[in-house]
Amino acid sequence: MLCYKKKENKITDLKSFHAPGKDEQIWFHSRDENELKACYEKANIHPLARRAMKSKDGEPRVDVYKDHAFICVKIIQDDFSFVSLNIVVADSFIISTVMKDIKDIEEIQKQFKTHPEQMVSTGHILYHIMDAISSDYLEMVDIIADEIQQIEEKVFIKPFSNEIGHEIHNKKFKLHEMRQIIEAQENVIKDIGHTEFPYVNEESGFYMNDLIQSFSRVTGAFDSFKENLTSIFDLQMSLKSDHMNIIMKTLTLVSVIFIPMTFIAGLYGMNFEKMPELKWEFGYLYGVLLMFGIGGATATYFKKKGWW
Numbered sequence: 001m002l003c004y005k006k007k008e009n010k011i012t013d014l015k016s017f018h019a020p021g022k023d024e025q026i027w028f029h030s031r032d033e034n035e036l037k038a039c040y041e042k043a044n045i046h047p048l049a050r051r052a053m054k055s056k057d058g059e060p061r062v063d064v065y066k067d068h069a070f071i072c073v074k075i076i077q078d079d080f081s082f083v084s085l086n087i088v089v090a091d092s093f094i095i096s097t098v099m100k101d102i103k104d105i106e107e108i109q110k111q112f113k114t115h116p117e118q119m120v121s122t123g124h125i126l127y128h129i130m131d132a133i134s135s136d137y138l139e140m141v142d143i144i145a146d147e148i149q150q151i152e153e154k155v156f157i158k159p160f161s162n163e164i165g166h167e168i169h170n171k172k173f174k175l176h177e178m179r180q181i182i183e184a185q186e187n188v189i190k191d192i193g194h195t196e197f198p199y200v201n202e203e204s205g206f207y208m209n210d211l212i213q214s215f216s217r218v219t220g221a222f223d224s225f226k227e228n229l230t231s232i233f234d235l236q237m238s239l240k241s242d243h244m245n246i247i248m249k250t251l252t253l254v255s256v257i258f259i260p261m262t263f264i265a266g267l268y269g270m271n272f273e274k275m276p277e278l279k280w281e282f283g284y285l286y287g288v289l290l291m292f293g294i295g296g297a298t299a300t301y302f303k304k305k306g307w308w
Helices: 033-043 047-054 103-114 122-157 162-193 202-267 283-305
Strands: 002-005 010-013 024-029 061-064 069-076 082-089 093-098
Touching: 002 103, 024 103, 024 122, 033 047, 033 093, 047 061, 047 069, 047 082, 061 162, 069 122, 069 162, 082 122, 093 122, 103 122, 122 162, 122 202, 162 202, 202 283
Parallel strands: 024 093
Antiparallel strands: 002 010, 002 024, 061 069, 069 082, 082 093
């Protein structure tokens, strides 16, 4: 709970919310329902905005009322789960709440105490909050990119593992769910950066536009991730198909080698009376050498052709 005084360029900690003075900007962040309720009463927050502030699983959105606006954004966690950050913003104050302690909030508060001028307006406060959240998304993009690269490496190490296909399917499903939230989040940032949003002035609007461009990288990355996973799956199927073709080719060549040998064995196995080789002293050796000679010659021919 911070209060910025413009004339003194100083930030002080607040124990409770009060109506901001002429040169004050207040950021009131709390998880205590009683504190928030008292805050809503003093700030005359719209009943619909109060109800939205209590929501723990709301979708990212922006609702503009007469004297303030409600904003819901999603903070991504280390395990890729999402936590809703609910915000009410007005000309001289911001009220925010989240269901559990978030490191980003603490870091932003420390940053404001070090650089008080960053709280010069609610638009600037809002920008720094959104910027910290967006940085987490960009870090998440790098982590997911590394995970996809590891999956691709697994395909070449164990191309016939069915676990890789399951992993790709689960990853695509998770990315699809995250993509929906990220798209809604991008729309929220665009709405806040729009010139018609009443609580972002011209100066802070420049920062918001820069943030829009940065966050668009996240959306583009997720589209690329889905395409990459599809390509990896196709690659694995192609490697499996190539391996199967090699097996079938080997079996076919072996069969071709043994066909003439089987023919010779069948020919001399007919037991006709007038077959000179059957009573010849070297008939057995002749038959064996003939079969293996034809088989060896066939195998050598395949080898020279590069078929084996």
